[in-house]
Amino acid sequence: MQKTSTALTPGLIAIVGFLTLCPVVMLILGSFSGELGAFGAFTLEKYVAAYTDPAFAEILVSTVIFTLGSALVATGLALFLAYLNTRTNIPGKFIFGVISLIPMMVPHILFAVSWVLLLNPSNGMINLFLRQLGLEGAALNIYSLTGMILVEGLLDLPIAYLVVAPAMSAFDVALEESSRVCGASNARTLIRVTLPVLRPAILAALTLVIVRSLASFAVPSVIGMPGRIYVLATHIYSIVATGYAADYGMAAAVGMSALAASITLIVLYRRLTREGEKYVTISSRGYRPSVIDLKGARYPLFAVVVLISFVLIVLPVLVLFYTSLVPYVMTPGAKAFAAMSWRHWATVLKDPVSLLALKNSLYLGIGGATLGIVLSFFVAYVIVKVRSKASGLLESLSFLSFSFPGIVVGIGFMWFFVQTPLYSTIWALLIGYIATYLPYGLRPLTSAFVQIHGHLEESSRVCGGGPLYTMRRIVLPLLVPGIASGWILMATMFVRELSLSVVLSRPGTEVLAVQILRFAEDGLWGRLSALGILMIFISTALVVLANGIAGRLSKKD
Amino acid sequence: MKKIAVLVALLMLVAAPCAFAQVSVEKAKAEGKVSFYANMTSVEPVMEAFQQKYGIKAEYTRLSTSKFIATILTEHAAGKLTADVLQAPIPVMELLKSKGVIASYVSPASAGYPKWANKDGMIQSFGIEYVALIYNKDLVRAADVPRTYQDLTNPKWKGKIVMADPATHPTTISWLVGLKENVIKSDAEWRAFLKGLAANSPMFVASFGPTPAPIETGEKLIGISMPKYIVTKAPAPLDWAKVSQPMMGTPRAIGITAKAPHPNAARLFVDYWLSKDAMKIMADQVGEYVLAPGVYPPISAIDKAKVIPIRELSDDEIRKWGAEFKKIFAK
Numbered sequence: 001m002q003k004t005s006t007a008l009t010p011g012l013i014a015i016v017g018f019l020t021l022c023p024v025v026m027l028i029l030g031s032f033s034g035e036l037g038a039f040g041a042f043t044l045e046k047y048v049a050a051y052t053d054p055a056f057a058e059i060l061v062s063t064v065i066f067t068l069g070s071a072l073v074a075t076g077l078a079l080f081l082a083y084l085n086t087r088t089n090i091p092g093k094f095i096f097g098v099i100s101l102i103p104m105m106v107p108h109i110l111f112a113v114s115w116v117l118l119l120n121p122s123n124g125m126i127n128l129f130l131r132q133l134g135l136e137g138a139a140l141n142i143y144s145l146t147g148m149i150l151v152e153g154l155l156d157l158p159i160a161y162l163v164v165a166p167a168m169s170a171f172d173v174a175l176e177e178s179s180r181v182c183g184a185s186n187a188r189t190l191i192r193v194t195l196p197v198l199r200p201a202i203l204a205a206l207t208l209v210i211v212r213s214l215a216s217f218a219v220p221s222v223i224g225m226p227g228r229i230y231v232l233a234t235h236i237y238s239i240v241a242t243g244y245a246a247d248y249g250m251a252a253a254v255g256m257s258a259l260a261a262s263i264t265l266i267v268l269y270r271r272l273t274r275e276g277e278k279y280v281t282i283s284s285r286g287y288r289p290s291v292i293d294l295k296g297a298r299y300p301l302f303a304v305v306v307l308i309s310f311v312l313i314v315l316p317v318l319v320l321f322y323t324s325l326v327p328y329v330m331t332p333g334a335k336a337f338a339a340m341s342w343r344h345w346a347t348v349l350k351d352p353v354s355l356l357a358l359k360n361s362l363y364l365g366i367g368g369a370t371l372g373i374v375l376s377f378f379v380a381y382v383i384v385k386v387r388s389k390a391s392g393l394l395e396s397l398s399f400l401s402f403s404f405p406g407i408v409v410g411i412g413f414m415w416f417f418v419q420t421p422l423y424s425t426i427w428a429l430l431i432g433y434i435a436t437y438l439p440y441g442l443r444p445l446t447s448a449f450v451q452i453h454g455h456l457e458e459s460s461r462v463c464g465g466g467p468l469y470t471m472r473r474i475v476l477p478l479l480v481p482g483i484a485s486g487w488i489l490m491a492t493m494f495v496r497e498l499s500l501s502v503v504l505s506r507p508g509t510e511v512l513a514v515q516i517l518r519f520a521e522d523g524l525w526g527r528l529s530a531l532g533i534l535m536i537f538i539s540t541a542l543v544v545l546a547n548g549i550a551g552r553l554s555k556k557d
Numbered sequence: 558m559k560k561i562a563v564l565v566a567l568l569m570l571v572a573a574p575c576a577f578a579q580v581s582v583e584k585a586k587a588e589g590k591v592s593f594y595a596n597m598t599s600v601e602p603v604m605e606a607f608q609q610k611y612g613i614k615a616e617y618t619r620l621s622t623s624k625f626i627a628t629i630l631t632e633h634a635a636g637k638l639t640a641d642v643l644q645a646p647i648p649v650m651e652l653l654k655s656k657g658v659i660a661s662y663v664s665p666a667s668a669g670y671p672k673w674a675n676k677d678g679m680i681q682s683f684g685i686e687y688v689a690l691i692y693n694k695d696l697v698r699a700a701d702v703p704r705t706y707q708d709l710t711n712p713k714w715k716g717k718i719v720m721a722d723p724a725t726h727p728t729t730i731s732w733l734v735g736l737k738e739n740v741i742k743s744d745a746e747w748r749a750f751l752k753g754l755a756a757n758s759p760m761f762v763a764s765f766g767p768t769p770a771p772i773e774t775g776e777k778l779i780g781i782s783m784p785k786y787i788v789t790k791a792p793a794p795l796d797w798a799k800v801s802q803p804m805m806g807t808p809r810a811i812g813i814t815a816k817a818p819h820p821n822a823a824r825l826f827v828d829y830w831l832s833k834d835a836m837k838i839m840a841d842q843v844g845e846y847v848l849a850p851g852v853y854p855p856i857s858a859i860d861k862a863k864v865i866p867i868r869e870l871s872d873d874e875i876r877k878w879g880a881e882f883k884k885i886f887a888k
Contacts, residue, residue, distance in 0.1 A: 036626065036627065036630055037630055037631060037634055039634075113770075116776075117774065120771075120776050122716070122775075122776045122777065123774065123775055123776050124776075143760075221763050222767075225722060225761055225762060225763055226760045226761055226762060228761060237725075237763070238722070238724065238725040240623050241623050241725045241726065241727070241763070241764075242724070242725045242726075242727065242730075242872075242875060242876055242879045243727060243872030243873075243875045243876055244622065244625075244626060244646065244648045244649045244652060244727060244872060244875075245626050245649075245652055245872050246623045246624070246626060246627055248627055327792055327793070328773050328790050328792065328793035329770050329773045329774045329793075330773070330774065331774055331775060339792075411624075411627060414627075414628065414631055415631060418631050418632060418635040418637055419635060423635075423637060424637075424639075502621075502624070503624060503628070506618060507592075507616045507617065507618055518598065518619060520766065520767075521598060521621070521764075521766040522598045522599060522766065522789060523766055523767070523769050523770060523786060523789070523790060524789070524790075525770065
């Protein structure tokens with residue numbers, strides 16, 4: 001094993017480094033360049049201007065609250081849902097698969113807009129309803145830091161869920177049984193045994209959501225700006241948007257603080273999960289997750305889950321469907337229902353660019369996620385099982401372009417790809433996607449790898465199994481849930497990817513999110529919603545496909 | 558001597574297209590394609606009409622304003638700029654001209670256009686991105702509709718206004734500065750207007766794009782926005798306040814790239830773009846305010862309105878005023 005690992009690590013560092021360093025190096029060059037492009041005379045001016053801005057301190061505070069808050073909301077909900085789904089006898093388990101995924105597929109900008117329609121202080125539908133009940137004081141204002149955290153937390157819930165759920169389902173029941181034998185209650189077992197053992201997965205989910213919400217733009221712009229709450233992403237946007245000759249070098253200089261924060265988080269994460277052996281739960285003995293009987297709490301808890309799924313799925317999708325039918329954005333009522341038609345659907349389905357975008361996004365989703373997961377598999381293996389200094393480097397590298405705010409990283413890729421023959425081809429998009437969203441494949445796989453004890457591999461080797469045989473017969477089957485999660489995260493992400501696509505897509509390589517953004521910029525919410533629903537269909541089909549294959553593979557073994 | 562040579566060369570560059578203004582349709586057809594980079598939206602109908610008329614493929618790459626210069630200069634520096642024709646607001650075109658991206662060309666189709674629309678024989682303005690007070694006509698009574706821009710400071714509009722963020726949105730910043738230079742004139746009155754507007758706590762959005770939605774739904778009643786939405790968002794209950802003062806906006810311009818891969822098709826395209834046919838498509842279907850004489854968008858009373866171009870603000874000015882507005886509009 002040592003031999004293969006030594007060859008594997010440098011090779012992977014080269015591949016991942018190439019993928020993620022190229023755009024980042026271009027951005028670093030740009031941040032020190034005296035020109036608008038990446039290549040100019042050296043200057044420190046951009047850093048000085050960026051970090052002496054008096055508004056910066058306040059922006060940092062809001063950013064910390066926003067990202068931490070979103071991470072706690074997303075991870076907390078994910079733990080709750082994953083626990084109920086994998087460890088208890090709650091009814092209606094199929095809902096969980098759906099809950100955790102729909103927000104991945106809804107374009108974030110639309111999700112945010114539908115919450116504005118529901119909760120804006122002037123005439124948000126929920127607020128109007130509360131007022132009718134005479135509950136003026138209960139009216140909520142979405143344009144606040146709390147509003148931002150809730151919406152971003154809900155949007156990032158799938159990321160957290162897909163990291164936590166595989167770990168939860170691979171839990172060794174013996175640990176919990178021992179706890180109960182020693183007289184602890186279910187709740188105490190949960191707090192003292194289950195959660196601590198899940199620490200790597202929980203930390204991974206928190207890290208991932210913090211980094212993602214740091215780069216997120218939809219919620220800060222749609223909900224934060226009207227409430228005049230600025231976070232790092234909107235601050236960077238204002239640097240780029242004020243004036244016509246947008247200075248992306250200066251934006252990159254600000255983005256470096258996001259990069260520094262992410263790298264710190266990764267280092268911290270590695271330190272906190274250093275004693276990997278502690279978290280191994282699938283060893284060779286009696287691996288079988290057990291089911292806890294919820295008894296009387298079964299239906300109340302089920303009601304909570306139904307409520308969450310209503311808020312997460314039914315409401316936004318209903319709003320989306322409704323908007324796709326009305327001629328303009330109307331508050332629901334007799335007038336709106338009288339004016340409904342399929343006009344927007346007809347326009348979208350006849351639009352050749354929208355159809356091409358559907359096709360391209362489907363290819364990129366399937367092809368990109370498959371290539372991405374293969375790469376993630378090897379990288380995760382090295383990160384978890386080799387755990388040398390080099391593997392730490394590999395892990396940090398994998399997060400590089402992911403942790404840059406979207407507006408900036410797209411430009412980094414443009415500066416890079418324009419130097420290559422790949423510029424303005426679909427390959428540029430494919431490579432850019434994998435490079436940026438590698439952590440989506442990597443996180444579920446690493447938290448799955450962490451739980452597989454080396455004994456399993458060693459036993460196979462002792463019995464004469466070669467490294468490839470061991471991988472295929474022992475490791476891979478146990479990783480199936482993690483692989484499926486990673487593939488789903490990547491595929492659904494690629495289908496709705498915007499930040500890179502908006503910079504790299506050209507006539508012929510249009511993709512869905514860019515087409516949706518065009519509709520948004522023209523304020524054509526009806527067409528946008530129709531295309532958004534088509535996008536959800538595509539993603540759903542991909543998820544069903546992935547889960548179907550994963551289910552079969554697990555059964556076989 | 559050198560200077561004279563440069564001058565002669567420049568003169569020839571300017572004179573040549575004027576002298577041979579008639580573009581050869583055959584040559585353009587032989588080139589087979591024209592590539593158009595634009596920040597304007599919804600120009601597909603014009604592209605299609607051009608394709609139908611000449612049988613030349615017209616490819617449209619949409620670049621938002623904030624990515625326009627970054628993208629063009631990156632491609633230009635790498636020798637990979639595939640655009641034949643560029644369309645952007647005047648300040649963007651001026652900056653690209655200073656970097657040597659724009660070629661000289663005066664289209665014969667621009668004959669009836671106002672004089673200010675082409676100062677240098679390179680950049681041709683064809684429209685104005687006009688800004689007005691847009692309101693919800695179902696929810697605002699006729700008597701309440703503002704008659705001057707200053708009416709927006711009336712406390713009855715408190716919490717009812719939406720506008721693009723005046724600290725960052727260049728068009729809104731230029732418009733507010735334009736008010737001072739063209740409409741309100743007295744600095745004290747202008748500042749009073751800004752303070753009054755700020756006191757009404759307008760809701761800020763990122764750009765013009767998201768301004769009409771809250772007005773349509775009635776979340777807000779009025780906004781600083783664009784009349785073209787009355788056309789593109791029909792049948793939404795939007796109308797513009799017919800104030801006694803002129804309307805203003807940044808000019809939209811078009812130009813050919815210096816190293817256009819399809820130079821003849823590029824000229825033919827610009828000629829077509831500036832023709833009455835194309836301008837009529839833009840006015841009718843996109844609600845654009847165009848400079849072709851006698852062509853107006855289908856919006857009530859717009860043909861009688863006075864629409865003037867705003868002075869081009871440099872980026873330094875925009876940032877300076879943005880910072881100033883940020884203070885004035887602070888909560």
